[in-house]
Amino acid sequence: MSGRLKKMCLIAAAAVSLAWLPSQTKADWLRGHQLKAQCELDAARPDWSFCDGYVAGVAESLKLGGAVCQPDDIEPVKLSKIVVAYLGKHEDALPQVAFALSGRALKEAYPCPDKAR
Numbered sequence: 001m002s003g004r005l006k007k008m009c010l011i012a013a014a015a016v017s018l019a020w021l022p023s024q025t026k027a028d029w030l031r032g033h034q035l036k037a038q039c040e041l042d043a044a045r046p047d048w049s050f051c052d053g054y055v056a057g058v059a060e061s062l063k064l065g066g067a068v069c070q071p072d073d074i075e076p077v078k079l080s081k082i083v084v085a086y087l088g089k090h091e092d093a094l095p096q097v098a099f100a101l102s103g104r105a106l107k108e109a110y111p112c113p114d115k116a117r
Helices: 003-024 032-042 050-064 076-089 098-109
Strands: none
Touching (some): 032 076, 050 098, 076 098
16 A cells, blocks of 8 residues: 555544544543443353453452452452442442442552552
């Protein structure tokens, strides 16, 4: 492909992307009540579920950032149960973003020791 044709393709791709963007800019965050409902449905599943994967992803990202200190060998199902229990105790917070609520639950369950300054 010639340099000019490549440049035109890139410009066309950018134009299509920009035309598509305005309809997709509104964030549709998963909320606490949605996560709680999904986790309750998933509780009967014998294998990994959406709930387990979502909560494990939150836990891993917070652990990498040093915000939580759960054991390395913890099962995702246990993490999900911790989050569901937290959501059950904080019904008034369910309209909030699920990532933040999950983070609070995990920080409460697995706080990191204070680091010496």
